[in-house]
Amino acid sequence: MVFYFSGTGNSKFVAERIAKAIGQEATDVAPYIRSYLGDKEEHVFDKDEVYVFVCPSYMSAPARTMTFFIESSTFPAKIKSYFVITCASSSGISTRVDRELADKKGMDYMGTAQVVMPQNYIALFTTKDKEDNQKIIDAAIPEIDQITDKIKNLAKLEERKLYFLEYPTTVGVRDMYYKHFMKTKKFAVTDACVGCGKCVKVCPFNNIVLADNKPSWGGNCTHCMACINQCPKNAIEYGKGSAGKPRYRGPEG
Ligand SMILES: Cc1cc2nc3c(=O)[nH]c(=O)nc-3n(C[C@H](O)[C@H](O)[C@H](O)COP(=O)(O)O)c2cc1C
Ligand code: SF4
Ligand code: SF4
Incomplete structure (x- = not known):
């Protein structure tokens, strides 16, 4: 398999x-x-x-x-x-x-x-x-x-x-990063969101719910970047880090 x-x-x-x-x-x-x-x-x-x-x-x-x-x-x-x-x-x-x-x-x-x-x-x-x-x-x-x-x-x-x-060395840095930096509080949604729910569907950890047709993030995130990159309206940002950057939707995206 x-x-x-x-x-x-x-x-x-x-x-x-x-x-x-x-x-x-x-x-x-x-x-x-x-x-x-x-x-x-x-x-x-x-x-x-x-x-x-x-x-x-x-x-x-x-x-x-x-x-x-x-x-x-x-x-x-x-x-x-x-x-x-x-x-x-x-x-x-x-x-x-x-x-x-x-x-x-x-x-x-x-x-x-x-x-x-x-x-x-x-x-x-x-x-x-x-x-x-x-x-x-x-x-x-x-x-x-x-x-x-x-x-x-x-x-x-x-x-x-x-x-x-x-x-x-890497194990130390990796564990610290997962614990302290793989957070969701910087995710935000803009007015471009149309409430399609794709971000909810692509999250592997059931970490996103739609409330009033807008996503909100829970705490179980590994920063896979599926939600922010796959939003069809580019309506998700991560603090100031993602503003204006092209989204990456994979070899077939
Ligand atoms: C949270 C996170 C951490 C990453 N860390 C590394 C890394 O340590 N070294 C590296 O070469 N690429 C790193 N990357 C890049 C991804 O491994 C790379 O783009 C990968 O092919 C994405 O695969 P996917 O499209 O199947 O999700 C990281 C990406 C993310 C989202
Ligand atoms: S994928 Fe984008 S447009 Fe669809 S609900 Fe999520 S943030 Fe809104
Ligand atoms: S980055 Fe990945 S794990 Fe985190 S909320 Fe978005 S889709 Fe879910």
């Missing part, structure tokens, strides 16, 4: 390309997360086959959306597990985080590959224009295909090596 989490389409694009090449369909983990948050019922996957998990890098590690999905699901013992991390520049310590998670779940860890894709973190960085993003996507395609070949051949993935002390 090929699972993906994708705030803005990059990881979906990578997962779908891998899945198509191995004769499968890619599966979005967001509905599983939303349902788990509702009834706390673990999802059980019992097919004894290869599992591929594709998600973005957040703070130099796999997005917690994906690690939460894996931790709160049951998989058959000893399944071969591949991890593919999309990132704007580096997957950081994902190799070690994924290996530890796979070990904890009793999986046969086959490696973590990184694929550089366009930046989507509009709250902090400026997204590039369409032409520059397309060049990044074009450069990623041969890499995705090489990763797919390894998966097809059940070979281990080539991994990024970690620098001395990179792991403990």
Whole structure:
């Protein structure tokens, strides 16, 4: 099975390309997360086959959306597990985080590959224009295909090596960032909002509700940037950080 989490389409694009090449369909983990948050019922996957998990890098590690999905699901013992991390520049310590998670779940860890894709973190960085993003996507395609070949051949993935002390330093920064900076109080909606509810639907954590046809944000956010980038009216801002910046809607957006 090929699972993906994708705030803005990059990881979906990578997962779908891998899945198509191995004769499968890619599966979005967001509905599983939303349902788990509702009834706390673990999802059980019992097919004894290869599992591929594709998600973005957040703070130099796999997005917690994906690690939460894996931790709160049951998989058959000893399944071969591949991890593919999309990132704007580096997957950081994902190799070690994924290996530890796979070990904890009793999986046969086959490696973590990184694929550089366009930046989507509009709250902090400026997204590039369409032409520059397309060049990044074009450069990623041969890499995705090489990763797919390894998966097809059940070979281990080539991994990024970690620098001395990179792991403990990054874990410290990542945990602090999740705790203190991944907040929603800076999200605001403008008069351009038409109350369509798309932001509610795309949030993987059921974190947005519409009140008087306008979104309001709860506290369970991983800054995936789905709501702000996917609003069809560009009606969401993040403090002053996002004003005037082009929204990023993924390779097919
Ligand atoms: C909260 C957040 C943190 C990010 N941290 C990193 C990072 O540490 N390193 C990096 O190279 N890219 C980082 N990015 C960029 C994304 O990993 C990259 O754009 C990814 O391909 C987005 O995937 P998606 O479209 O599937 O959501 C971050 C993006 C977000 C939203
Ligand atoms: S997606 Fe945009 S237009 Fe639609 S309800 Fe949310 S903020 Fe309003
Ligand atoms: S509130 Fe927006 S940024 Fe936060 S998790 Fe939901 S969709 Fe992602």
